Amino acid sequence: MKKRKNVLPGFGLSMGITMLYLSLFILIPLSMIFIESSKLGWGDFWQVVTSERVVHAYKISFATAFAAALFNGVFGLLIAWVLVRYSFPGKRFIDGLIDLPFALPTAVAGIALTTLYTENGWIGQWLSLIGIKVSFTPIGITLALMFIGLPFVVRMVQPVLEGLEREVEEAASSLGATRGQIFRKIIFPEILPALLAGFSLAFARGLGEYGSVVFIAGNMPMKTEIAPLMIMTKLEQFDYAGATAIAVVMLVVSFICLIFINFLQKWSQKHILQED
Numbered sequence: 644m645k646k647r648k649n650v651l652p653g654f655g656l657s658m659g660i661t662m663l664y665l666s667l668f669i670l671i672p673l674s675m676i677f678i679e680s681s682k683l684g685w686g687d688f689w690q691v692v693t694s695e696r697v698v699h700a701y702k703i704s705f706a707t708a709f710a711a712a713l714f715n716g717v718f719g720l721l722i723a724w725v726l727v728r729y730s731f732p733g734k735r736f737i738d739g740l741i742d743l744p745f746a747l748p749t750a751v752a753g754i755a756l757t758t759l760y761t762e763n764g765w766i767g768q769w770l771s772l773i774g775i776k777v778s779f780t781p782i783g784i785t786l787a788l789m790f791i792g793l794p795f796v797v798r799m800v801q802p803v804l805e806g807l808e809r810e811v812e813e814a815a816s817s818l819g820a821t822r823g824q825i826f827r828k829i830i831f832p833e834i835l836p837a838l839l840a841g842f843s844l845a846f847a848r849g850l851g852e853y854g855s856v857v858f859i860a861g862n863m864p865m866k867t868e869i870a871p872l873m874i875m876t877k878l879e880q881f882d883y884a885g886a887t888a889i890a891v892v893m894l895v896v897s898f899i900c901l902i903f904i905n906f907l908q909k910w911s912q913k914h915i916l917q918e919d
Contacts, residue, residue: 680887691888704870707781708849711788716842719796727804744791749854756787757859779861787855792845799841803834835911843904850897
């Protein structure tokens, strides 16, 4: 039987370049993490990654990254909704501000947030009056991760909202559907995959964030120490195997979390198609 040719020419060359690029810049560097950490041996590896200080750093990193991504999911959706559905003075300026965390050096963001939220800062001094301390606490870490993760959610949801057909909403309204029902039954199912994608990107970005967090966290062991800081500490001590061991755990757990989120995204897309 004669093999059917691909309609699009150049697949073999394109695929080869793609795999070469992925291998050079993603697969090989990631594999080196596993190779370097294997120098410890299983016993030493387990001792490093399960030490009380490192485990607590894992908990802080994953908890704050998840909380920040969750907040960004809610408020990112709200911001995208306002930017798409309403017209007001300064709209383009606000839309441009959304991308500022991408351009701003993370260290600058960390210093700015720390200055604002310390007990004698512009905002922190008022929060301290009601007993809320932000800087040098997990709350401050979450705040920093919300700052750097917000654009991911907004930029994922915004184009989907722009592409929704208003006629469908108008038809539902003419049939007696309330605004809440229109949002739950028509709008939200359409934007859910994009919202989950933005959540996963913000979560992944928060797990690896260092520059904006290190200043506002205070880096107190067993309190506000994050996993990326533990990796940097190991590197400064020339303990490369120990640093890569912590990185391996972060990489594996992050990969599992992202697979689960992607599964939810695929499920939501399939559910929408079945309803249609």
